[in-house]
Amino acid sequence: MDAAPRLPVDRLLDDPGTRIVVCCGAGGVGKTTTAAALGVRAAERGRKVVVLTIDPARRLAQSMGIDSLDNTPRRVKGVDGADGGELHAMMLDMKRTFDEIVEGHADAERAEAILANPFYQSLSAGFAGTQEYMAMEKLGQLRARDDWDLIVVDTPPSRSALDFLDAPKRLGSFLDGKFIRVLMAPAKVGGRAGMKFLNVGMSLMTGTLSKLMGASLLKDVQTFVAAMDTMFGGFRTRADATFRLLQAPGTAFLVVAAPEPDALREAAYFVERLAAENMPLAGLVLNRVHGSGADQLSAERALAAAENLEEGGIVDQESGNAGLRDSAAQADAADTGARDGGADTEVNADVNADVNAGADADAEVDEITAGLLRLHAERMQVIAREQRTRDRFTSLHPEVAVAEVAALPGDVHDLAGLRAIGERLAAGVPAGA
Numbered sequence: 473m474d475a476a477p478r479l480p481v482d483r484l485l486d487d488p489g490t491r492i493v494v495c496c497g498a499g500g501v502g503k504t505t506t507a508a509a510l511g512v513r514a515a516e517r518g519r520k521v522v523v524l525t526i527d528p529a530r531r532l533a534q535s536m537g538i539d540s541l542d543n544t545p546r547r548v549k550g551v552d553g554a555d556g557g558e559l560h561a562m563m564l565d566m567k568r569t570f571d572e573i574v575e576g577h578a579d580a581e582r583a584e585a586i587l588a589n590p591f592y593q594s595l596s597a598g599f600a601g602t603q604e605y606m607a608m609e610k611l612g613q614l615r616a617r618d619d620w621d622l623i624v625v626d627t628p629p630s631r632s633a634l635d636f637l638d639a640p641k642r643l644g645s646f647l648d649g650k651f652i653r654v655l656m657a658p659a660k661v662g663g664r665a666g667m668k669f670l671n672v673g674m675s676l677m678t679g680t681l682s683k684l685m686g687a688s689l690l691k692d693v694q695t696f697v698a699a700m701d702t703m704f705g706g707f708r709t710r711a712d713a714t715f716r717l718l719q720a721p722g723t724a725f726l727v728v729a730a731p732e733p734d735a736l737r738e739a740a741y742f743v744e745r746l747a748a749e750n751m752p753l754a755g756l757v758l759n760r761v762h763g764s765g766a767d768q769l770s771a772e773r774a775l776a777a778a779e780n781l782e783e784g785g786i787v788d789q790e791s792g793n794a795g796l797r798d799s800a801a802q803a804d805a806a807d808t809g810a811r812d813g814g815a816d817t818e819v820n821a822d823v824n825a826d827v828n829a830g831a832d833a834d835a836e837v838d839e840i841t842a843g844l845l846r847l848h849a850e851r852m853q854v855i856a857r858e859q860r861t862r863d864r865f866t867s868l869h870p871e872v873a874v875a876e877v878a879a880l881p882g883d884v885h886d887l888a889g890l891r892a893i894g895e896r897l898a899a900g901v902p903a904g905a
Contacts, residue, residue: 476866479755479875481897484724485514485622491722492615493754496627498738501730502759505884505893506877507626508532510726511559512887513894514622515548518555522614525626526564526607532626535884536561543568543610550887560620566606570596573609577706591692603628604638605711612714637715637749724754727872731761731858736865743869755873757897758862762854762879771852778845781838 484490495507504525511523522545525532533541536548541563548559574586586592596602607628614623717723725746729739739756746753866874877896884890 476862476870476872476874479757479873481510481875482513482517484754485510485519486517488621489722490622490724492611492623492625492717492724494625494627494718494723494725495728495757496725496742497728498735501728501735502877503728504532504626505535505890506726506728506757506759506897507624508535508561509884509890509893509897511561511622511624512548512551512890513898514624515557515559516552516555516891518557519621520556520558520619521622521624522560522562522620523624523626524562524564524607524610524614526603526628532561533563535886535890537887543572545614548887564603564607564610566603567596569606569610570602586696589692589696591696595696605707608711608714612710612717615717637745637751719750719752721752723752725751726754726757728757728759730759731861733861736861740865740868743872753872755875756865758874758876760879761876762851762858764848764851764855766848767852767855769848769852771849771856774845774849774852778842778849781842781845 484493493507493510495503495510497503507523507525511521515521523532525541533539536559537550538546538548538561541561543562543565545560545562548561551557551559571587574592575583578586604627607625611623611625614620718725727739727742727746729735743753743756862874866872875897877893880889880892884893
């Protein structure tokens with residue numbers, strides 16, 4: 473980690489010029505927890521914050537003590553507002569966001585027709601790229617309202633971290649593309665001459681599309697296109713505007729990863745892509761990093777000590793002959809008892825029982841100690857493997873600032889847990905390392 477600069481998380485959150493923080497990266501690396509922890513820390517340091525999450529697991533709501541999140545920002549209780557900060561949280565409802573766009577850009581009659589259209593209902597509920605596009609739309613809406621000092625975005629879980637950047641463009645291009653324009657052509661060409669000119673070509677095309685899509689679906693698409701005619705240009709325009717907002721100086725991208733080869737490969741790819749798109753990268757958050765308070769004991773030495781204990785060795789005795797002296801003392805005690813005769817038989821039996829009990833206890837302690845040594849060896853091996861993985865990333869991207877977050881023993885499920893994550897983020901290094 474010597475080659476990587478430390479990510480100054482508190483300075484980033486305290487800077488009034490920072491208006492948007494985007495947490496991105498591969499799925500399952502703790503983006504949602506990181507976004508929530510950043511929101512809590514920024515709010516308790518005096519900023520008015522809203523966290524936008526697109527996590528279907530709804531863990532953010534649970535950790536913030538909110539029964540349910542929806543498309544409206546809700547105030548989070550229990551946040552220390554002594555410095556004037558506030559925390560709000562919301563979960564993207566992509567269909568509701570799409571509905572809001574339609575309702576906001578079409579008259580009541582046309583909006584009703586669009587919302588009832590079967591193709592629109594499919595498009596708004598699960599069309600490829602819709603979630604990412606609507607996340608961008610909602611981000612643009614939140615920023616335009618200017619009600620918050622800081623917006624923290626938890627990007628959608630997706631197969632590729634690049635989907636958040638690519639999908640809005642793809643959906644915008646589809647909604648404003650040639651295919652849609654072709655379907656709109658019959659309605660745009662006026663008069664019989666125009667219709668005669670298009671009849672032959674359109675009948676051929678619609679016949680083919682009917683076979684591919686089904687006549688009913690094609691009709692739904694054409695009805696949807698006709699109703700959305702006046703709105704198509706706006707999708708591309710808004711997507712472009714939000715893309716420019718992400719490139720602006722007030723935005724900071726945090727790439728979140730775990731110290732694992734696949735996650736850091738994805739992180740490296742994202743770092744390169746952000747640079748290519750001129751997106752402002754603040755740094756890398758390396759989550760779930762393992763540490764040890766006894767790292768002076770190497771894995772090799774721990775394993776060797778465990779093997780000696782398990783084989784009846786003398787690793788932890790005060791001297792090399794201590795075990796032999798103990799055995800000789802036990803033998804002498806037994807001989808003395810035998811010479812003393814029957815009067816001391818019961819005493820000797822008690823002595824022997826105590827000796828045997830002590831030996832059993834020592835064996836149990838040795839077994840537990842050996843197990844702990846093996847656990848420590850495994851932890852040290854994990855730490856070494858994570859260090860090698862980090863070193864590969866930092867050798868490729870030595871300019872990227874890094875904050876490490878220690879792996880916690882359990883899941884984060886409340887504000888106290890989020891505060892603990894925030895403290896580790898600000899410290900930048902794992903506890904015990």
